Amino acid sequence: MTTPFGSYELTRFPADPRDRLRAWDAADEYLLRHLESGTGGRGPVDLAGAGQITVLGDRWGALTTALAAYRPTQITDSALTRAATEANLARAGATEGAVTLLTTQDAPPQRIDVLLVRVPKSLALLEDQLQRLAPHVHAGTVVVGTGMVKEIHTSTLNLFERILGPTRTSLAEKKARLIFCTPDPAVIAAAAAAVAASAGAPGGGGWPLTYTLDRDAGSGAGLTAVNHAGIFCADRLDVGTRFFLQSIPTNTDGARVVDLGCGNGIVGTAVAVADPDAELVFADESYQAVASARATYGANVRHGRRDRAEFHVGDGLSMLPAGSVDLVLCNPPFHSHQATTDATALRMFAQSRRALRPGGELWVVANRHLGYHTHLRRLFGNSEVAASEPRFVVLRAVKREKRPRPM
Known part of the structure; x- marks a missing residue:
């Protein structure tokens, strides 16, 4: 320049x-x-x-x-x-x-x-x-x-x-x-x-905004969402996340779960409420998002369980050790400012594979036309449709055990 x-x-x-x-x-x-x-x-x-x-x-x-x-x-x-x-x-x-x-x-x-x-x-x-x-x-x-x-x-x-x-x-x-x-x-x-x-009234200009998810929000029904300014669909639950909440696994048996690109953190919080023994990691590149996720988690999870969550602002999962998590839940963006690109999503997928333990799973919700199943198959060697509707699809990929090379 x-x-x-x-x-x-x-x-x-x-x-x-x-x-x-x-x-x-x-x-x-x-x-x-x-x-x-x-x-x-x-x-x-x-x-x-x-x-x-x-x-x-x-x-x-x-x-x-x-x-x-x-x-x-x-x-x-x-x-x-x-x-x-x-x-x-x-x-x-x-x-x-x-x-x-x-x-x-x-x-x-x-x-x-x-x-x-x-x-x-x-x-x-x-x-x-x-x-x-x-x-x-x-x-x-x-x-x-x-x-x-x-x-x-x-x-x-x-x-x-x-x-x-x-x-x-x-x-x-x-x-x-x-x-x-x-x-x-x-x-x-x-x-x-x-x-x-x-302050706090939708459309009033005061932030953060707070609302309660309705009964059609799947595992998020009845939860409180807290949103700082700049969060996608800050005044309501977006349709992609609503569909994801109806599909994600919540019986995680105390697993270490990542809400990647967490936004207001409602997806990870839904898992934490359903499984109090789960360990949650909320990660986003936005300071506003992670502040929202921290507030959402705090508004819904009992005080005694709040030490079971980590909050990271940075480059996706780059801060986590390899093979340290069991489940990654991700609603990836497909814009970088005004540019449409899949680079961010593909980086998130690669980071997820690195962070997952063998047998760990990545669940992704996305617009159907983005064709992420092709990228997941190339990276994980597998991809299946966990849920679908005309506009959105939820994909599941599993990190396979490495097979020993033949002698």
Whole structure:
């Protein structure tokens, strides 16, 4: 990536030379050009004398890496983004400790003088984070957002306008656009008061949201789901998970069970409630997701059993020893930001096979058209349909014992 601040070799995480998806796009480039020259609207930003710079939603660390000399703070919901940022900073020769890396669950900087926002896919996550950051900006804070044209909607601009202050957009360049927002203390105060009054109400803007699963939710019926902003289908049970809950094995006989890509953790929690002797591992790359899973598990499992669960934010099951689990339950994503890809799912399948003991099982729910049965057969040597309906299929693969080679 070539920018006014230098040229950088950037990769996603995990780095894969076969991956054709770049670690930056035209929206990142547009924002960086604007900061240096004022391209796209208002004049350039004096970053050297700007004070505290916060970068929210940086996809793979492109913005943070380019601005490392100005000692920014990055806030991200993704452990993979954090790992990519660390690798890209090291490759660029950034001074150790020049960048502060925070998660969406961490307390933000006390004062923010420049706020750069890469618009996320989730409007709810944007709303939540703007609400969290609003008390830390001031009338002189420079707020600039960026995204591809297809990512910036009227609802996006309305959030900036309602939470921070007057907002306008730039002309489009290479299908990217900038957002300029002028913080207004009166708007910020009114928005904060509205959130306080509606905390926890669906659609009210207060997070986390909580709801009870209905009786058609299979093994999840009657359980409480707790959802932080940015979780897929945060205000209701999505149809894929509903079908999965009607199919998963819950009589696990004290097994070590992983809820991989756990989201709000309702699948793993259903197993824990059905089998109090089971040991649960909740894993996701999203800090918001793992916080939700922890809250969901705590809301449904007796206090005395809560030490039987682990919660991991990171690269799938990479943190688990090989052959250490009995059952993996997985509802894999098939998008990486706006790109449709099966790379994440295939990595999850490979990690599951490594983590499973011989005889252990991987259960997957997915849209039927994705054809995951082919990948599972190639990886495990077997795959069977455990349940199906017109849109979704639940697949089961077993890790076979290794046969000794003939002498």
